[in-house]
Amino acid sequence: MVRGGERMHVTTERGRTIVSGYLRPGAPRATTHAMDAVVVHRSHYEAEMGSWGLGPVRMSAIDDPDSAIVSRHLGFLKEPASTMLVGVLTRGTGHLQTATQSLALRPGSLSLYPSGVPFELRFDSAYRYIVAEVPRDAIGASGDDDQLCGASPEISTMPAAHIATELLGSLPARAGGLRHGSRARLGDLIVNLLRESIDGLAGIDHHAASPSNDDGMLARLLRWIDEHLAEPDLSPGRIAAEHFISVRYLHRLFEANDSTVAQTIRRRRIDRIKADLCSPATGAAPVAAIGARWGIADATQLSRQFRAVEGTTPARWRREQRWAGDETS
Numbered sequence: 129m130v131r132g133g134e135r136m137h138v139t140t141e142r143g144r145t146i147v148s149g150y151l152r153p154g155a156p157r158a159t160t161h162a163m164d165a166v167v168v169h170r171s172h173y174e175a176e177m178g179s180w181g182l183g184p185v186r187m188s189a190i191d192d193p194d195s196a197i198v199s200r201h202l203g204f205l206k207e208p209a210s211t212m213l214v215g216v217l218t219r220g221t222g223h224l225q226t227a228t229q230s231l232a233l234r235p236g237s238l239s240l241y242p243s244g245v246p247f248e249l250r251f252d253s254a255y256r257y258i259v260a261e262v263p264r265d266a267i268g269a270s271g272d273d274d275q276l277c278g279a280s281p282e283i284s285t286m287p288a289a290h291i292a293t294e295l296l297g298s299l300p301a302r303a304g305g306l307r308h309g310s311r312a313r314l315g316d317l318i319v320n321l322l323r324e325s326i327d328g329l330a331g332i333d334h335h336a337a338s339p340s341n342d343d344g345m346l347a348r349l350l351r352w353i354d355e356h357l358a359e360p361d362l363s364p365g366r367i368a369a370e371h372f373i374s375v376r377y378l379h380r381l382f383e384a385n386d387s388t389v390a391q392t393i394r395r396r397r398i399d400r401i402k403a404d405l406c407s408p409a410t411g412a413a414p415v416a417a418i419g420a421r422w423g424i425a426d427a428t429q430l431s432r433q434f435r436a437v438e439g440t441t442p443a444r445w446r447r448e449q450r451w452a453g454d455e456t457s
Contacts, residue, residue, distance in 0.1 A: 138173075145173040150188040151261045169197040180303045183315030184374055187260040189300035198249040211261045212269050214322065215239040218297045220255030224248075238284040238293045240322075242269075258296050260318065265345060266373040267322040288324035295321070312365065316374035323377075345373070346381045350392070357397050360423045364389045397422045398437045401430075405446045415442045 139146045148165040176191040215224070215238070222233040224241070225248045231239055233249075241247060243261060251257070283289055295318060303311065349371060356362055367389065368378045382389050404410040404418045419430035419442070434442045 140171055140173075143171045144169050145171065147173075147177075150177055150179055150190075151186045151259070166198050166200050169199070170194075178300060180299070181311065181315075182260075182299075182303070182318065183312030183369060184266055185260050185262050185315035185318050187258065187296070187299065187303075190255075190257045190259070192251065192256075193254045195253050196249075196251045196255070198251070200247055210264050211243045212264050212267060212322075213241055213243050214260045214262060214292070214296065215241075215249075216258040216260075216293050216296045218256045218258060220251055220253055220257075222249060222251040222255060222257075225250070236293060236297075238289050238296075240269075240283050258300065260296060262319055262322060263371075263373055266319050266377055268326050283325050286325040286328045288321045288328065292318055292321040292325065312369070312375075316376055319374040320376060342381055342384065345371070346385065349378070349381065353393060354396060357393070357400060358421060358423050360425060362393055362423060394433050395437060397424060398434055401434065401442060402438075402445070405442060406449055411446070415446070418442075 145168040146165055147168060173196075174193065177188060179186070179188045181187075215233075217233045217237045218235055220235070224231040224233055224239050226241055226245050229241070231237070233239065233251075242264070249257075284293075295314070299314070306314070349367065352370065353362065353367065364375050364378055368375045371378075378389060382392060387395075400422045401418055401424075404413070404421065405415070410418060416427045416430065419425070419427070424430045424433060431441050434440075434445070438445055440448075
């Protein structure tokens with residue numbers, strides 16, 4: 129029995145217990161094919177579980193009064209997973225085994241491994257284990273899965289990793305009382321601490337750009353923004369959450385290209401509005417209606433944003449375009 133996991137799924141079969149949904153609430157029923165499914169190798173499994181969303185981070189805490197062997201096989205995965213798992217043991221002792229690493233676990237241990245690799249966790253007695261899922265790109269976890277698994281013991285020695293360990297270990301007792309915005313900011317902090325740990329291990333300046341990864345992420349962000357320009361709630365927080373990255377990393381990507389997220393959204397919306405103002409199909413429509421079509425429903429805000437880009441109001445700009453067209457015809 130798993131207590132405290134109302135949104136989780138538990139199935140017992142052939143002397144083992146399959147648990148899923150502890151990192152991905154609302155996931156399909158508990159099977160070994162669920163993305164966060166683990167197999168507990170005992171039929172009578174009684175543990176306390178709790179799950180929380182922290183912006184880009186998904187987190188779960190497991191309190192088990194008995195020893196356990198927990199494994200994940202995931203033989204069905206064909207591509208590297210886009211997320212990493214961060215484990216923190218706060219009570220008990222144990223052992224983490226993957227194809228390329230063998231790590232002894234004790235209270236305060238931090239382990240890092242791609243969510244797509246098979247693993248086995250052995251807990252010697254009653255234990256408390258915190259597991260968090262974080263976006264791989266956001267923490268700068270480049271390289272293949274084997275390299276990342278092999279680096280896990282060294283990452284846990286980095287100063288920023290010690291802070292992340294303390295933070296993750298203390299959150300389950302306090303996360304329930306946090307507001308949504310506070311949770312998201314804590315998630316951003318965890319992501320940045322892990323990125324600092326990985327970059328520090330590789331001797332990389334945390335604030336230095338990673339051109340290939342950053343350029344690819346920026347291109348995906350711009351495509352997504354273009355597809356959602358009509359939505360009024362297009363904000364840095366929402367964009368970051370949709371791409372499982374921190375808001376800080378999002379701003380850094382745009383600043384490296386001499387812009388800001390807000391400026392980029394405004395510029396692209398104004399470009400769409402200008403196209404509609406000149407279009408035979410929509411050019412006669414009220415300016416306010418065209419602005420609302422592209423996510424700017426307030427007429428005053430539309431005028432202000434348009435003037436910031438074009439130096440004039442949308443109505444005047446449309447008249448000037450018509451005059452220019454009449455003079456050339």
